[in-house]
Amino acid sequence: MATKTAEKVAALFENYSEVIEPEESIVEGKIPLWLNVSLLRNGPGMFNIGEYKYKHWFDGLAYMQRFGFANGKMTYSARYLQSDTYKINMAANRICVNEFGTFGYSDPCKSVLGKLSTFFTADQLSDNASVNFMALGDTVWAATETPHLLQVDPKSLETLNKTDISKIISLNTFTAHQQYDSEGNLYHIGSKFGKQTEYIFAVTKNPKNNKSPPPEDNQFAETSVIGTLTATDDPCYNHSFAMTENYIILFETPLRISILSLLTRSIRGLSFRECMYWKNDVPVFIRILDKRSGKEVSELKFRHEPFFSFHQANAYEKEGCIIMDYCQIKKAGDLEQFELENLRDNGLQKTEKDGIAFCSRLVIPLEVDLTKGDVKEGDDIIKGKSFAKGCKAVLKGKNEIWLEQENLSDIGFEFPRYNMAYNLKPYKYIYGSTLLGSNDNFYGLIKMDVESREVKTWSRDHQLQIAAEPVFVPNPTGSDEDDGVVLAPIVNFKENDAPFVVVLDAKTFTEIARCKIGQRLPLGFHAQYYNN
Structure with missing residues (x-):
């Protein structure tokens, strides 16, 4: 039987209403007058269609929220993404299109929808772009883990255009998180399934840097493949990746996708998640692509004891090494824990430590010459490097280097964000949310100094609040890395207690304002800010 807390949490997974006209929030405290941005947040907002229910948290129809900051005020609005998936499902009043954890009922829908159903065949993928937003030049796009991207207006939240990356380069999946270089070029990874699955590393050139801009209906025209890597065996599930100035780093974790299950999923009625499994007793293979050569x-060969990582933070090169920070879960299983039945019945109860994400660091040595014989088996190659600290890189066999990560804090840590002016460069500060961590305390948001390992926290008012992903916005006149504010929606499932967006001084990590919203807020996934 569900606990009273679980019953209240279950309300977070009920359908949300659109808020077309921006509503002004009640501000307690003072919002800096320089803060003039639109914070866009993406995530699932519709979990039931007619009598049909989605099975997994990741499946609900995309619900976009805008938190508009200007003149010391904040407004709130929200709309559903007008994807083809949304239109088909709503017209049929049932779930027709396959999602991450829900197998759709496509055949009955065809008779209901006629020509509209031709948007999808059994082999096509959902365009329910519910995970993240990305910027390409002056345009903003909603993204998920399929090649379908939808352009949105960051002020009105209207759905504008659509593109299909798989019609430009050949791939089946597409990471929901991208990376940027200093010129604003967009990097992404996809998987191309087959007898030998390939990971596809690609870049989309920033159209603002082109002498001849791409056509308005194809902003992604300047997309090209940098290189490909063959999967070790069954491919891994990738949500994001890390990048430095010269390298792209992919974790090939034990969370694998069964190609056999994918091939038979239509006959067996399997969702994508049900084609995934945790491959016991295999390490993480750290695959590194040189952006310059494409090789x-x-x-x-870099290895690590098993873990899974949804999200990577910053990475950079130093003294012949890659230093990268990320959130790791020791054992993620097949993500069954995020099925809606489990969340509704059990709530967000204390998770076993192996299932909690912690902010960690790896140091990967690249300039190692094994031909000289001065490095022997069992040697820690990075021993003595001042920045290695608790990290190790031990030679085993002829050319295998087993890495040991360092947990930067013992507090649960997810949704890592940092000052993007320091992207791909040495940096000091990273911000995160405890999310599904321990409820032994009220920690909600975290600021970590990755050099000193000093941690500052902002605490929730009570256990019936969840701090969503924090986003750092720099002060345009600031000079220090942490000159700015951190914005984070605080989801509330306590009766008569309004949800709000907290505004923190990023330097002191103290609350300077909270903006109370007269609407229910979903948990959601990821947010990006855009200057007004």
Whole structure:
């Protein structure tokens, strides 16, 4: 039987209403007058269609929220993404299109929808772009883990255009998180399934840097493949990746996708998640692609004890090494824990430590010459490097280097964000949410100094609040890395207690304002800000 807390949490997974006209929030405290941005947040907002229910948290129809900051005020609005998936499902009043964890009922819908159903066949993928937003030049796009991207207006939240990356380069999946270089070029990874699955590393050139801009209906025209890597065996599930100035780093974790299950999923009625499994007793293979050559750094084979990572933070190069920070879960299983039945019945109860994400660091040595014989088996190659601290890189066999990560804090840590002016460069500060961590305390948001390992926290008012992803916005006249504010929606499932957006001084990590909203807020996933 569900606990009273679980019953209240279950309300977070009920359908949400649109808020077309922006509503002004009640501000307690003072919002800096320089803060003039639109914070866009994406995530599932419709979990039931007619009598049909989605099975997994990741499946609900995309619900976009805008938190508009200007003149010391904040307004709130929200709309559903007008994807083809949304239109088909709403017209049929049932779930027709397959999602991450829900197998759709496509055949009955065809008779209901006629020509509208031709948007999808059994082999096509959902365009329910419910995970993230990305910027390409002056345009903003909603993204999920399929090649379908939908352009949105960051002020009105109207759905504008659509593109299909798989019609430009050949791939089946597409990471929901992207990386940017200093010129605003957009990097992404996809998977191309087959007898030998390939990971596709690609870049989309920033159209603002082109002498001849791409056509308005194809902003992604300047997309090209940098290189490909063959999967070790069954491919891994990738949600994001890390990048430095010269390298792209992919974690090939034990969370794998069964190609056999994918091939038979239509006959067996399997969702994508049900084609995934945790492959016991295999390490993480750290695959590194050189962006300059398009080839894998293959002289050395990097391994780590098993873990899974949804989200990577910053990474950079130093003294012949890659330093990268990320959130790791020791054992993620097949993500069954995020099925809606489990969340509704059990709530967000204390998770076993192996299922909690922690902010961690790896140091990966690239400039290692094994031909000289001065590095022997069992040697820690990065021993003595001042920045290695608790990290290790031990030679085993001829060319295998087993890495040991360092947990930067013992507090649960997810949704890592940092000052993007320091992207791909040495940096000091990273911000995160405890999310599904321990409820032994009220920690909600975290600021970490990755050099000193000092941690500052902002605490929730009570256990019936969840701090969503924090976003750092720099002060345009600031000079220090942490000159700015951190914005984070605080989801509330306590009766008669309004949800709000907290505004923190990023330097002191103290609350300077909270903006109370007269609407229910969903948990959601990821947010990006855009200057007004």
